Amino acid sequence: MSSGSNGARRIASVLRPSIANPGVCRSCQEKTLGRRSYAAAATNTAEISSSPSSTTAFPVIKPSYTINAGVLLSRPPQITRDLTPFEKAYFFYQKRLNERLALPFTKYFYFKRGTPADEDWKRKIRERQTAARDIGKYNAYADDAWNDELLVGAAESEPDHQVEMLVQDAEATVNATSQDTSKKEEIPRPFSRMTEADQQGDMKSLNRALQRTLYLFVQSKDGYWKLPSSPIEKEETLRLAVERTLAQSAGVNMNTWLVGFHPVGHHVYNFKKPRLDEANGIEHRGEKTFYIKGRIMTGQADLTVNTQGLKDFKWLAKEEIPKFVGLTYYSNIKNMLADR
Amino acid sequence: MAASESSRYLARSLPRAFVPSVRPQGFCVRRNASDQASSRSPAVDLGELESTGALLPGASESEAVKSFDPAALAKGRKKQLPRSRYQFRSPKYDRGPLHPHRPPPPSDPSSRLYVPGPFSLPRVDQTYQSSVASDILTLCYVHNPPGFKPPQKSARLRTWDDSSPYHKNRPLRGPRGGDVLRLLRKPITFNNIPKIERITIHSYVKQAAQENSGWLHVAGMAVQAISNSRVETFKSKTSVATWGIVPGRDTVSVKAELRGENMLHFFGKMVDIVMPRIKDWDGVKGSSGDSSGNITFGLEPENVALFPEIEVNYDMYPPKMIPGCHITIHTTAKTDKDARLLLSAMGIPFYGKMVN
Amino acid sequence: MSLTTPLRRSAATTARVSTSTTFICSQCRHATLLRRPKRPYTFTQLITLSDGSTFTQRTTSPAPVYRSTRDTRNSLLWNPSSSKLLNIEDDEAGRLAAFRAKFGRSWDANTPVEGEEAKTPTDKKDGKQSEEEAAAEAAAAQEEEDNLLDLISSFGQDEHDGRSGKKK
Numbered sequence: 111m112s113s114g115s116n117g118a119r120r121i122a123s124v125l126r127p128s129i130a131n132p133g134v135c136r137s138c139q140e141k142t143l144g145r146r147s148y149a150a151a152a153t154n155t156a157e158i159s160s161s162p163s164s165t166t167a168f169p170v171i172k173p174s175y176t177i178n179a180g181v182l183l184s185r186p187p188q189i190t191r192d193l194t195p196f197e198k199a200y201f202f203y204q205k206r207l208n209e210r211l212a213l214p215f216t217k218y219f220y221f222k223r224g225t226p227a228d229e230d231w232k233r234k235i236r237e238r239q240t241a242a243r244d245i246g247k248y249n250a251y252a253d254d255a256w257n258d259e260l261l262v263g264a265a266e267s268e269p270d271h272q273v274e275m276l277v278q279d280a281e282a283t284v285n286a287t288s289q290d291t292s293k294k295e296e297i298p299r300p301f302s303r304m305t306e307a308d309q310q311g312d313m314k315s316l317n318r319a320l321q322r323t324l325y326l327f328v329q330s331k332d333g334y335w336k337l338p339s340s341p342i343e344k345e346e347t348l349r350l351a352v353e354r355t356l357a358q359s360a361g362v363n364m365n366t367w368l369v370g371f372h373p374v375g376h377h378v379y380n381f382k383k384p385r386l387d388e389a390n391g392i393e394h395r396g397e398k399t400f401y402i403k404g405r406i407m408t409g410q411a412d413l414t415v416n417t418q419g420l421k422d423f424k425w426l427a428k429e430e431i432p433k434f435v436g437l438t439y440y441s442n443i444k445n446m447l448a449d450r
Numbered sequence: 451m452a453a454s455e456s457s458r459y460l461a462r463s464l465p466r467a468f469v470p471s472v473r474p475q476g477f478c479v480r481r482n483a484s485d486q487a488s489s490r491s492p493a494v495d496l497g498e499l500e501s502t503g504a505l506l507p508g509a510s511e512s513e514a515v516k517s518f519d520p521a522a523l524a525k526g527r528k529k530q531l532p533r534s535r536y537q538f539r540s541p542k543y544d545r546g547p548l549h550p551h552r553p554p555p556p557s558d559p560s561s562r563l564y565v566p567g568p569f570s571l572p573r574v575d576q577t578y579q580s581s582v583a584s585d586i587l588t589l590c591y592v593h594n595p596p597g598f599k600p601p602q603k604s605a606r607l608r609t610w611d612d613s614s615p616y617h618k619n620r621p622l623r624g625p626r627g628g629d630v631l632r633l634l635r636k637p638i639t640f641n642n643i644p645k646i647e648r649i650t651i652h653s654y655v656k657q658a659a660q661e662n663s664g665w666l667h668v669a670g671m672a673v674q675a676i677s678n679s680r681v682e683t684f685k686s687k688t689s690v691a692t693w694g695i696v697p698g699r700d701t702v703s704v705k706a707e708l709r710g711e712n713m714l715h716f717f718g719k720m721v722d723i724v725m726p727r728i729k730d731w732d733g734v735k736g737s738s739g740d741s742s743g744n745i746t747f748g749l750e751p752e753n754v755a756l757f758p759e760i761e762v763n764y765d766m767y768p769p770k771m772i773p774g775c776h777i778t779i780h781t782t783a784k785t786d787k788d789a790r791l792l793l794s795a796m797g798i799p800f801y802g803k804m805v806n
Numbered sequence: 807m808s809l810t811t812p813l814r815r816s817a818a819t820t821a822r823v824s825t826s827t828t829f830i831c832s833q834c835r836h837a838t839l840l841r842r843p844k845r846p847y848t849f850t851q852l853i854t855l856s857d858g859s860t861f862t863q864r865t866t867s868p869a870p871v872y873r874s875t876r877d878t879r880n881s882l883l884w885n886p887s888s889s890k891l892l893n894i895e896d897d898e899a900g901r902l903a904a905f906r907a908k909f910g911r912s913w914d915a916n917t918p919v920e921g922e923e924a925k926t927p928t929d930k931k932d933g934k935q936s937e938e939e940a941a942a943e944a945a946a947a948q949e950e951e952d953n954l955l956d957l958i959s960s961f962g963q964d965e966h967d968g969r970s971g972k973k974k
Contacts, residue, residue, distance in 0.1 A: 186581035190573050190861065197571065207559060207566040208848070215847040219671075220763045220868050231868075243870055244850045256536075257521045273862065276852045280871040297871060300852075300860040323580065365887070370589045403588055405581075450580045543837040553840055562840040570850070573861050675866050680844050715863045722855065723874050726881035733883065758851075758874075759867040799883050 174392060175378075178399035179351035180339030182374060182446055183326040183366065185406050185425065189303060191321045191450060193269060199260070202267035205242065206258040209250040215241040230286045234279070243279045244272035273300060313424040316410060322427040323448045326411055327434060328359055331419035335434040337443065339399050340418060348373060352402045359420055361412035366404050373400035375446035377439060401446060572714035574796065582795045583643045589791065590638040606631060633742045635784040644743065644783035644792045649708045649716060651677050653775040656693045659686070659700035669773040670704045675759040677706040677716055704773075719758065720777070721797040724749075727756045733799030736790070741806065743783035745793060750774045856880045 193201070221228040235241065239249040246266035248258060265271045277297050284295040307315035316324065327335045338359040342351040349371050356366060380396040387394060411423045424434070428447045432440050540553045540562045556563035594600075607622035625631065636642060651673050658666040670681045681704040686695045695702060708716055725731070734747040751774045755764065760772065783789040787806045794800055851865045853872045857879040878884040882891045 187576075189859075190571065190576050193571060201569050201571075204566045205569050205850075208569065211564065211566055211842075212845045212847050215868070219766055241847060241868070242849055254521050254524070257524075259520075261518065262515050269862070272850060273852055273860075276850065276862075276870040280852075280869075283870070298854075298858075300854075301858060369585050370591065372588065372591045372593055374588055403585075405585075448580060448584060540840070542840060544840055545837045562842050565843055565845070569848075569864055570862065572863070674846055678846060678848050678864060678866055680846065711864065715865070718861075719853070719863060719865075722878050723853070723872075726878050726884065727876045731883075758853075758869070758872045759865055762867045762869050797878060797884070 174384075174395045176394065176397045177342050178339045178397055179342050179348050179355055180337045180377070180399045180401040181326075181352045181356050181368070181404050182337055182401045182443075183356070183360070183404040183406055184448070185316055185324040187323055187450055188320040192303075198267040198269070202245065202260065203258070205245045206248055206250070209240060209242065209245060209248065210255060210258075217241075226287045227283070230283055233286075234282070243275045313426065313430075314411075316406070316425055318425065319427050321450070323450060324425040324427055325431070325447065326360065326406075327424050327426050327431070328411075328413070328420045329422040329424075331421060333421070334436070335424070336439070337399075337401060338420075339401075347371075348400060348402060352404070356404070358417045359413075360423065361415050363412045364409035365407040366409075367407060369403040369405065372402070374403045375443060376400045377442040401443070403446070568711040570711065570715075572711055572718065574714045574718040578645065578796065582792070583645070586788075586791060586795065587638065587640060587643055590788070592637055633784040635788070638788070642782070644781050644788050646713065646717065646792070646796070647709075647780045647782050649713045650778040650780065651706045651708070651716075651775050652703060652778065653705075653773040654703045655773055656690070656695065656702060658702050659695045660693060663701070664768070665771060665773075666701060666704065668767055668771040672754060672760060672767065672772050673704050673706050673775065676754070676757045677708055678712045679706050679708060681706045717779075717796070723758060724753065724756045725798070728753050733801040734793075736800045736802040736804035739786035739789060739805070741786055743785060743789040744778055744780045745786065745789050745798075746776055746778040748774060748776050 217228075217231065221231050238247055239252075240247075244266075246260075246264070249255065260267055277299055281295060281297050284297070288295065303320065305315075305317045305320065306312075307318035312318060318324070326338065328338050329335050338355055340351070340355045340358060342348065343354075346354075349368065352368060356364070377399045378396065379399070381394065385394040386392075413420050413423055426434065428444070428449070431444075431447070435443075538554075538560050540560055541551050542562070544553050545551070553563075554561045556565075558564060559566070605622075606625060608625070609622055610617035610620055612618070638644070653669050653673055655665045655669045658669070666683060670683070673681050683701050684703045684705060686697050686700050686702045689695060689697050728749075731753075734745065738747055739745045751770075751772045754760065754775060755772050760767065779789075779793060781789040781792055783792060785806055787804070790800055790804065846866050848864045848866055849868055849870075850862050851867060851872055852860055852862050852870065853874065854860045855874055855877050859879070880891060882888070885891055
């Protein structure tokens with residue numbers, strides 16, 4: 111039985127590699143295919159190197175694809191991300207646990223006895239029963255210290271609320287210890303995490319979606335959206351081509367940094383029907399675009415001077431991209447994009 | 451089972467073997483588990499989950515939820531529950547695995563060894579995760595074409611030439627010019643991107659041996675204040691005749707070792723607040739490092755006093771007793787070059803000749 | 807389990823051997839004290855950088871808010887391309903201007919050598935600077951008359967703006 115099944119399997123495996131089998135997941139199949147081709151390549155090179163008569167190790171093949179250089183220009187996140195509800199609850203609970211387990215606050219190392227700051231501190235402690243300001247009213251040494259869980263709808267675990275408590279505490283200290291009681295000191299609150307561009311839905315602004323990585327997309331003259339790219343010219347490295355592309359498409363009014371010299375991803379576009387070039391006898395099958403990663407430091411894209419006929423540009427976060435680009439294009443570029 | 455499966459394969463693949471493939475073989479749209487998930491509409495995904503959760507803001511606001519008050523409930527109870535019903539106290543001693551009364555694991559909040567935390571998501575960590583790590587991965591990528599075989603390197607340990615019969619069964623010799631085997635630098639891939647592992651703050655106070663132990667106490671308080679963690683003290687291992695320090699007798703140094711959240715907060719405030727305020731400072735020397743990815747630099751006493759934790763009660767420290775310290779940043783990089791790449795991406799400036 | 811049993815067995819055997827020979831004075835309970843880890847009390851602190859960006863951190867300091875005046879956002883070492891920070895000449899208190907009015911510019915760290923300055927015609931920026939300086943100097947004109955150092959320092963700038971030269 112076993113031998114029979116083995117035989118059948120062997121035949122199946124012989125027949126399988128030519129066509130994608132739905133029984134095997136595609137990525138695995140590609141991997142095995144790729145491995146096979148690598149192995150074949152390795153044996154080829156080994157043969158070539160073993161025979162000294164062959165002069166060209168890499169035979170020159172006329173490219174049937176146009177090679178493009180693309181740039182994945184991104185603006186990294188500017189602010190910390192919003193916490194998930196679980197993280198908020200977890201951090202808050204750990205803070206209250208810490209209240210019980212850490213050494214008590216050494217007050218007299220920070221406030222000299224009898225000074226106004228000391229009096230102020232005592233008054234505040236009487237009020238909130240603990241040294242920390244961001245855990246609400248909770249006394250870790252009292253009889254009901256076990257009651258350390260927040261009830262539904264409590265605001266104490268929200269970071270905004272905690273920051274507000276800190277600022278209010280600072281204001282109270284300033285007002286209590288200052289000499290003239292007439293004017294109230296205002297400590298500036300942190301800026302909003304949403305900007306004007308977010309509220310207006312301005313996708314051209316670099317000041318939007320501060321928590322996310324934004325990517326520069328341009329609209330070509332045919333109306334479809336893509337990452338900036340252009341064909342590589344003769345005697346030009348990928349990096350140089352990318353720098354040229356950036357200058358030609360989005361202008362020079364940007365302070366950018368290209369990360370390394372290697373592409374981070376590629377996209378292959380096949381024409382529906384191969385175009386035959388009579389002059390050279392080359393069959394153009396499509397385009398291959400290789401993307402180098404870039405970071406924008408300052409400046410803004412400017413399409414008024416572009417030489418590629420681009421119509422529009424947008425700074426998009428990862429989950430907004432599928433709305434603008436095709437499914438195939440997105441599936442090719444999405445692994446280059448950061449999650450956040 | 452196996453036979454039926456293979457025959458199924460056979461039945462499937464036989465007819466297809468003779469059908470010419472329509473699609474070009476080189477290109478096929480990749481479909482992975484991730485894009486299957488993303489291609490489905492979020493409504494379908496969320497439909498499987500509960501619409502309300504205890505953690506979500508719009509949680510169920512029923513009458514039972516509103517009126518729930520555990521403290522009042524406990525007060526209203528006439529008879530208290532026996533202590534053993536709600537309170538577990540870990541044994542004070544660990545008496546080995548065969549003892550019937552075992553302490554809970556350290557991760558259990560009732561354990562005596564439990565350390566709560568983390569309390570926040572540090573900013574430094576978020577920067578690292580969102581932009582620094584991927585940039586380092588891109589920068590350190592080395593492309594090898596298919597079929598590339600790395601040149602054979604000679605063995606790191608030398609063998610003995612069998613010139614003497616005594617060479618038989620001897621262990622291998624170390625490299626020439628020293629017995630130290632340097633760390634091997636493996637190509638940086640997605641799972642070994644350099645990151646900060648721990649930070650050590652170390653302060654050697656020679657006056658602790660010469661004058662009194664007050665110096666050590668002040669140094670310990672200062673280091674504890676800037677690092678959020680308790681310090682350890684150490685005795686001198688070496689003899690320093692000019693300072694009158696005898697090994698094994700004089701306690702001369704304090705050390706704090708930071709990991710995790712404490713480390714990230716310390717790193718953040720050191721880079722963002724303290725370093726820019728140091729007068730006439732052009733960065734960390736490029737020749738610093740132990741050639742295996744750990745970078746050390748020193749802070750003078752006046753620089754340590756710039757930390758906001760010391761500034762806030764500067765008067766409480768006796769004058770001129772704030773210590774200087776050495777700060778070692780241990781990274782998972784295997785060479786100093788990688789470590790410097792990481793640290794300069796995180797905001798530490800380097801100057802001078804870069805030595806690997 | 808499997809790791810610990812031989813250990814214990816060996817301990818038992820040694821104990822048995824030792825009891826046969828000598829009496830053990832020290833108590834051996836094979837118990838380790840579980841010490842509670844000591845950690846200082848930590849607060850959450852709001853840190854405001856000089857450009858207004860804020861973040862919270864855990865710290866031992868009881869101050870709720872820390873406002874920094876000098877940090878990575880306005881330090882030249884971290885912003886080498888910033889032209890705003892490059893201008894180290896502005897002194898709010900005017901002490902630098904007062905010093906220059908009294909002693910001239912020859913004490914500046916980055917003044918070009920006088921000979922060079924005389925040879926090459928000074929560029930427009932230098933001329934502008936000297937003009938500003940001349941305005942500052944006009945305030946304390948009388949004691950400059952005999953100031954040789956100042957004469958030397960402004961030597962060569964005279965042909966560009968004759969006004970200041972005339973005043974001297």
